[in-house]
Amino acid sequence: MEKSGTQLIAEITEAVKKCGEIMKNADRSEANIEQKAGHANFVTAYDKLIQKTIQGLLYEILPEAVFVGEEEDVHAQIEKGYSFIVDPIDGTTNFIKDLKQSAISVALLKDGKQYIGVCYNPYLDEVFTAEKGCGAFLNGQPIHVSNSPLEQAIVGFGTSPYNPERWDKTFEMVKDYMAKALDVRRMGSAVIDLCNVACGRYEIFFEMQLSPWDYAAASLVVKEAGGIVTMLDGETPLTFDKPCSVFARNMD
Numbered sequence: 001m002e003k004s005g006t007q008l009i010a011e012i013t014e015a016v017k018k019c020g021e022i023m024k025n026a027d028r029s030e031a032n033i034e035q036k037a038g039h040a041n042f043v044t045a046y047d048k049l050i051q052k053t054i055q056g057l058l059y060e061i062l063p064e065a066v067f068v069g070e071e072e073d074v075h076a077q078i079e080k081g082y083s084f085i086v087d088p089i090d091g092t093t094n095f096i097k098d099l100k101q102s103a104i105s106v107a108l109l110k111d112g113k114q115y116i117g118v119c120y121n122p123y124l125d126e127v128f129t130a131e132k133g134c135g136a137f138l139n140g141q142p143i144h145v146s147n148s149p150l151e152q153a154i155v156g157f158g159t160s161p162y163n164p165e166r167w168d169k170t171f172e173m174v175k176d177y178m179a180k181a182l183d184v185r186r187m188g189s190a191v192i193d194l195c196n197v198a199c200g201r202y203e204i205f206f207e208m209q210l211s212p213w214d215y216a217a218a219s220l221v222v223k224e225a226g227g228i229v230t231m232l233d234g235e236t237p238l239t240f241d242k243p244c245s246v247f248a249r250n251m252d
C-alpha cells in the first residue's frame with residue numbers, strides 16, 4: 001500500500017532530525033572546506049556526509065524515488081514519478097562560521113510537482129513541514145504567513161554571492177525596500193528565510209538566483225502557509241529542474 005503524506009512527513013522528519021545531530025555536533029576543525037566554482041561557494045566534508053546519510057535514509061522511506069542533491073555530480077530526471085530534492089546543509093557559509101543558522105531541506109516531488117516539504121534547523125530544533133493542499137506546520141503546530149503590510153514588513157534577501165553580476169540589482173532592491181519597509185535582513189540560508197516568511201517572522205524574501213534544492217521544500221511551506229512564491233517578475237512559477245529567482249511574500 002502506498003504511504004500517506006502524513007506518514008511520509010513523519011518518516012522524513014525522523015531522517016532530517018538524525019542528520020541534524022551530525023550538523024550540530026560537527027567538529028569544524030575537521031570540516032575540510034573546499035571552494036566550489038564562484039565567489040563564497042563552499043562545500044565541507046559535512047555537506048557530503050549529511051547528503052550521503054540522508055540519501056540512505058530517504059531510500060529506505062521511498063526506494064522508488066530518484067534523488068537530486070546539491071552535492072551530487074549527476075542530476076536525475078524529475079518529471080516522472082517521485083523525486084527527492086535535497087540540500088544537506090543550506091547555509092554552508094553560516095555552518096563554516098558557526099553562526100547556527102543552517103538547515104537541512106528535503107522536498108518530495110510527484111511527477112515534477114511539489115508534494116511534500118520538510119525543512120529542519122537543528123540549532124533551534126525547528127521542523128517546518130507541508131503537504132500540498134494540507135497546510136503548513138512548525139513542530140506540528142499550524143503556521144500562517146503574517147498579515148502585516150509593507151510598512152511593517154521585515155524583508156529578507158539573499159545576495160546570490162556566486163553571481164557578482166546580480167549584486168547591483170540586488171542592493172538597489174534592498175535600498176528600495178529599506179525606504180518602504182520596516183527593515184531588511186540577510187540571514188545566509190534561503191531555506192530559513194523562506195520558513196521565516198511561512199511562520200510570519202518575515203513578510204518578504206527575495207534572491208535573484210537560487211538552485212532548486214534551496215527552495216523546493218521551503219517554497220511549498222510558504223504556499224501552504226498562505227503565502228505567494230514566484231520568480232521575481234511576480235508571476236512565473238518556480239522551476240525545479242534548473243535555477244531561478246525567488247520572490248516570496250505574505251500578500252501581493
Ligand code: 2AM
Binds near residue numbers: 160191
Ligand atoms: P548553500 O549554503 O546551500 O550553498 C545564500 O545567498 C543562499 O544561496 C544559501 O541558501 C546558499 O545555499 C545559496 N547558494 C550558495 N551557493 C549557491 C550556488 N552556487 N547556487 C545556488 N545557490 C547557492
Ligand code: CA
Binds near residue numbers: 070087213
Ligand atoms: Ca543551499
